[in-house]
Amino acid sequence: MIIPRFFYPALLLLNLVIPLSQAATAPDLRLDVTLDPKTRQFKATAELESRETIFRFALHESLRISEARAGDKALAVERSGGQKGYPQWHIHIGKPNQKLTIRYEGILPALEKNRDHRSVLGGMPPMAAPAGSFLAAGAAWYPRPGPMFSYRVTLAVPHDQRALVAGQRTAETLPAKAGESYRATFDFIQPTDGIDLMAGPWIVREKTVPRPGQEPLHLRTFFTPELDAVPELVQGYLDDTQAYIARYSRDIGAYPYSEFSIVASPLPTGFGMPTLTYLGADVLRLPFIRNTSLGHEILHNWWGNGVYVDYEQGNWSEGLTTFMADYAYKEDESTVAAREMRLSWLRDAAVFADEKTGSLREFRARADAAGATVGYSKAAMFFVTLRDQLGKKTFDQGIRNFWATQRFRVANWDDLQAAFEQASGQRLGEFFSTWLDETTLPDIRIASAELTKAGKQQRLSLTFQKRNASLPLRLPIEVRAPGRQENLWVTLAPNSDRATLALPFAPQSLRLDPEMRVWRRLAANQLPPILRQWLAAKSPQVINVAAAGDTQAAVNQLAERFFEARPTRLTVSQLLAAATGISPVLIAGTHPEVDQTLAAAGLPPRPTQLKDKGHAQVWTVPGTTFPLAVISGRDAAAILALQRGLPHYGSQSWLVFEQGRAIDKGIWPARVPEIKVTRSKGT
Numbered sequence: 001m002i003i004p005r006f007f008y009p010a011l012l013l014l015n016l017v018i019p020l021s022q023a024a025t026a027p028d029l030r031l032d033v034t035l036d037p038k039t040r041q042f043k044a045t046a047e048l049e050s051r052e053t054i055f056r057f058a059l060h061e062s063l064r065i066s067e068a069r070a071g072d073k074a075l076a077v078e079r080s081g082g083q084k085g086y087p088q089w090h091i092h093i094g095k096p097n098q099k100l101t102i103r104y105e106g107i108l109p110a111l112e113k114n115r116d117h118r119s120v121l122g123g124m125p126p127m128a129a130p131a132g133s134f135l136a137a138g139a140a141w142y143p144r145p146g147p148m149f150s151y152r153v154t155l156a157v158p159h160d161q162r163a164l165v166a167g168q169r170t171a172e173t174l175p176a177k178a179g180e181s182y183r184a185t186f187d188f189i190q191p192t193d194g195i196d197l198m199a200g201p202w203i204v205r206e207k208t209v210p211r212p213g214q215e216p217l218h219l220r221t222f223f224t225p226e227l228d229a230v231p232e233l234v235q236g237y238l239d240d241t242q243a244y245i246a247r248y249s250r251d252i253g254a255y256p257y258s259e260f261s262i263v264a265s266p267l268p269t270g271f272g273m274p275t276l277t278y279l280g281a282d283v284l285r286l287p288f289i290r291n292t293s294l295g296h297e298i299l300h301n302w303w304g305n306g307v308y309v310d311y312e313q314g315n316w317s318e319g320l321t322t323f324m325a326d327y328a329y330k331e332d333e334s335t336v337a338a339r340e341m342r343l344s345w346l347r348d349a350a351v352f353a354d355e356k357t358g359s360l361r362e363f364r365a366r367a368d369a370a371g372a373t374v375g376y377s378k379a380a381m382f383f384v385t386l387r388d389q390l391g392k393k394t395f396d397q398g399i400r401n402f403w404a405t406q407r408f409r410v411a412n413w414d415d416l417q418a419a420f421e422q423a424s425g426q427r428l429g430e431f432f433s434t435w436l437d438e439t440t441l442p443d444i445r446i447a448s449a450e451l452t453k454a455g456k457q458q459r460l461s462l463t464f465q466k467r468n469a470s471l472p473l474r475l476p477i478e479v480r481a482p483g484r485q486e487n488l489w490v491t492l493a494p495n496s497d498r499a500t501l502a503l504p505f506a507p508q509s510l511r512l513d514p515e516m517r518v519w520r521r522l523a524a525n526q527l528p529p530i531l532r533q534w535l536a537a538k539s540p541q542v543i544n545v546a547a548a549g550d551t552q553a554a555v556n557q558l559a560e561r562f563f564e565a566r567p568t569r570l571t572v573s574q575l576l577a578a579a580t581g582i583s584p585v586l587i588a589g590t591h592p593e594v595d596q597t598l599a600a601a602g603l604p605p606r607p608t609q610l611k612d613k614g615h616a617q618v619w620t621v622p623g624t625t626f627p628l629a630v631i632s633g634r635d636a637a638a639i640l641a642l643q644r645g646l647p648h649y650g651s652q653s654w655l656v657f658e659q660g661r662a663i664d665k666g667i668w669p670a671r672v673p674e675i676k677v678t679r680s681k682g683t
Helices: 020-025 233-251 293-299 317-333 335-351 369-390 392-406 413-424 429-437 549-562 572-578 591-600 636-640
Strands: 029-036 041-050 054-058 063-070 076-083 086-092 098-107 133-135 149-157 162-165 168-173 182-192 197-200 203-211 214-223 259-265 270-273 276-280 443-454 457-467 473-481 484-492 498-503 509-512 541-544 585-590 616-621 628-633 654-658 661-666
Touching: 029 197, 063 076, 149 162, 149 197, 162 182, 197 259, 203 233, 214 233, 233 259, 233 293, 270 293, 276 293, 293 317, 317 335, 317 369, 335 369, 369 392, 369 413, 369 429, 369 473, 392 413, 413 429, 443 509, 457 484, 473 498, 484 498, 541 549, 549 585, 549 628, 549 636, 585 591, 591 628, 628 636
Parallel strands: 029 149, 214 259, 259 276, 541 585, 585 628
Antiparallel strands: 029 041, 041 098, 054 086, 063 098, 076 086, 133 197, 149 182, 162 197, 168 182, 203 214, 270 276, 443 457, 457 498, 473 484, 473 509, 616 628, 616 654, 654 661
């Protein structure tokens, strides 16, 4: 996930590019930074050129300007206005195109170690600590010279720390002894929209990969000593990074940078910046991260950090990256795995089908589950559908066209449309506009299927029931007869509810979209309850059945982290009195307390496949008159251990956890509705 620089939204409107030769010879911003994470002392000198007579910029409230000069002339500095915590500074230059030198310093806020995965997605102040420091691009820790700019940053940190920003490391000085500083210089010659600074107590490992006709590729891990000591972990990350970069260089175009680093974060981050990814140290150990998140963040060096997002016109990057990374890996695995991912997107969409989630064109960044369903799942399905319509060869050419044309430019959905139109020779305006602007979830059913004989062929007449179906629909139909099955496509215009198929055999039944390739509302029997319904509930309710004080506190703490909205307390008697028409309910406590509560209330017992497994179990209860889920733990520690992991499993119906790690999971069974074909009279 790239980090949108929303602190400066008005600056993201321009579609511009800076010639690389110009950027290479004269970086727009030079920074010399000294940071001591232990004392949180920060000092910096910035050099830049202002085209205005007054240079205006924001700076975090922890920082103050000590000096501003143009050559030998001291300049007047004023502080006024700005957003809360981010005051605006004005430097009076007198005449434009002056080279400025700004010195500033301060004590940064302490690292907020208790931030969860949701809170790191919002704006964060610059933070420092020996365990790790993170100064996000949007945290206003440097004077911003313009909407897009190149830079050179020199960093100095204590001997036991390492530091970096995105870019090419052009110089490095290792400390020979304690008391000396580590220093490194990074150049970013392409235009970019921000600078993220990271520091930590890392051990750095490097792998150099030769590239014919290009400078070598430098791959690095910045891991804590504990991570660095895990057998084969470092080498695995370096090798997999090399493979991902080779893959996407073939599929899209040459990797645009000279290095890539995997950096361990003390926070639960999953950020992608140019030339690096900043991943939580806790998740870097997990084996599936190298098969999923790593490739996703590397791909962002093309989408989001190679072609920039015009956020005012909508964020296309997350959907395209999800399609070419997460979903593509499932396609590599098997057709079944890819189908399951498409099905999970549709089940998530059904959770929000009756809510105003906004259009795909309005999506900016993931703030909650509803936004993620639009910006990641719907957008990825958009590209699945577009590829189905154009064919893989044409689609792939459109991807390469987009990269070749928009490399290091700010691009929007219209630019993507132009690239695919160039590749296909088709006009795609209607396709793009309906997908990007429609906010409802199409609801399509086959109402009837009637067969008549037409010479040597069979004529199958289909009648559909449609609701919220303004998208032009290209629908896959699976037709079946004993010993025979065919998959066909029908195109249904927005104002039409009928289609006809000519077949060489007489089908007996059919299924609509059994492979889940159409963005639509699934039938009720395809929608077993999943945890997303509780995570994203507008008015969730919790029944804490724990008797002991520490377990009660653990349940309450977990509930605050689990739900996106603040839950209300409920008792079992209140639940049974209401019975129907109530918001999603969560029952939580220890194993004996949960079992006793379910039995006393006449509710379905613990599923047999979960009994005696793990330290904690989580499940949704199908078939009840109200949405019900259960969290059951061995003790308070087992319940508390769910805080970080559980919110990531919204697409599941049930899970088993061991020491906070999911060891088993699943979705309750569902089936695709089957429609019987009737024969017309006389056939």
